[in-house]
Amino acid sequence: MNATDHLHELGQSLWLDNITRGLLVTGTLQRYLRDFAVTGLTSNPTIFDHAIRNTDLYDTAIHEKAAEGKSGEALFLDLALADLTQAADLFRPIHEATAGVDGWVSLEVSPLLVNDAVATVREAAQLHARAQRANLFIKIPGTPAGVIAIEESIFAGVPVNVTLLFSREQYLAAAAAYLRGIERRITAGLDPKVGSVASIFVSRWDVAVKDKVPEALHNHLGIAIAKRAYRAYRELLVSPRWRKLADAGAQPQRLLWASTGTKDPAAPDTLYLQALAAPNTINTIPEKTLLAFADHGTVSGSMAADGGDAETVLAAFAQAGVDEAALATQLQREGAESFSKSWGDLMAVIASKSATLVKSESGGGRKHD
Template identity: 40%
Template sequence: MNPLLQVREQGQQIWLDNLSRTLLNEGHLARFVADDGVAGVTTNPAIFYKAIAGGRYYEDDLAALKRQSLSAESRYEQLVIPDVQRACDLLLPLHAQSGGKMGYVSLEVSPELADDAAATVAAGLRLKDAVGRANLLIKVPATSAGLVAIEQLIAAGVSVNVTLMFSLAHVDAVAAAYVQGLEKRREAGGDVAAIMSVASLFLSRVDSLIDKQLDELGGDALALRGKAAVATARLAYQRYRARFHGPAFASLQSAGARPQYMLWASTGTKNPAYSDLLYVEPLIGPDTVNTLPDATLDALRDHGKVANTLELDVGQAQATLDGLAGLGIDMNAVGEKLQADGLLQFKEAFAKLLELTAD
């Protein structure tokens, strides 16, 4: 059996970390959905830059938009919103069949707004209306301002994919913002049942940074190389279970609210010495999402070994983080640095995008 379909049997959704008109026009995305059980799509500025810069299907539309008196950002949105709508429509039957648990497409607000909560909320509401699909997730970074925006968007009934999370501190803060947003919506008499949220914990970048620190320390520290990210994800899932499947969430759940599912992001292995499925095979479990770039999706289909692994060796996961702390490695500080670095990368990709669409 196709390992991708086996993953779904374990209760985990596989989403594609890519979107382009090539995938849409040539039927690749439809085949991923039909044959591989792909249950969602995530995007970011870097993905859309690659799509528009290298995709022949954008040339005529971009030329036509450049003849209009529009901002570069407006042109970008007019190029990608139809792609997001088409992907949403393709996944809409799955969304309906699953009762709104699957079949989502994510569209990110401008990373330039990451430190402006009010502007992030305004952009999220505007993009939600522009796309006009029930299975859209608005992507918001887990910055300090982003946390405020997440709470307000959830309270306004907007489904949210929280991005750029790198630590257990981020996991806790994002979950709190989600729950507070749900509480506000319920208190105002709003429907909480139609809201979906995922919390995207980035993985490979964590190991890339920590491995460098371990290499500098040398000796026994080298035994912890390549272990920090999976350990963090397994402990994040334990917090998810305690938070959303216990008494604290019971009242909201009785009102129809969904848990905020953990999503594993940045799952393409960067170190060639590690398994190409390092951030997939050890992290399979119920009520989670793994978003895969094309190469990792292909690797899972080709040689993936599937089992319910996410709650194995939880004690060892804690021992790994304790060991890192004993070496003076502060995982919260690592998370803050990686978030700042990731935001800078998104801003650079967004600036390159706007260069493509500028006059």
């Protein structure tokens, strides 16, 4: 039994923060399910940009779709949905065995819609309907416009992975949107069981302050932020408001730790997995981190329900001049900008490959996988 099995026994789900056609066609993803207790996965524009740019596994599909006249976002969604529906089918037995708690995959709405709630709601509904998979989340950022879209999408019955959350306050805003959506469904006589997770980004905190605080504080801020959010999560789950919804048949919006690959080469490569072990949560991790944790990770206990030393650690950062609230806003904005850039890069590589592959065929030398 390796450390991933220990986390599974603790009650924490491990999801892979990656999706490539190679993972699917080689059986690697299936092996991760079997050997490392992986029970879901997430995707984002950066992941797909790297997968399409750095392999030729998508070239035949790009060529065929370009020849049909498809381009840009429409072509990309064909590629992404082909991968994610296959992955969703692989995780379906887990989804069914856990009554919809686990076994999810995620697809993000266009990052260009980050400030447009109406368009986000429309695209979320379209993507979910098109996928035709009960275990596919639509990722919506927890920005001010995103919070509006989250409530409306939950009310519409669309499962949502809330992304780009960086603080307790941002998490609570997303959780409240989820609750309102479920409450509206109950009032309307609809099924209150709509899946959702809320994703707290962790390592980006430590990257942001590394050169601004004493070395003794390095790699402690993200974990403290996560601990504070975990306390809020545990308190929400015992609140009268939530208990009423649970009694009506609703499932909790689970807390998910994102951005948990170690960025500091001086820190342990399993730092965030070991620190964020907690029941009824999810940790979504890159392949490199998954393999490292399975090889030499340890599980030494569970995160304290009351947040442990979070407030003491955060006070030390405040004393060092870190404005946690301002930084949370900055990180969310930068995260949205980063995904928008990756989206642009993704559209560019698809356009470039489309042109090259079509040109190659017209010259009599079509490129194959």
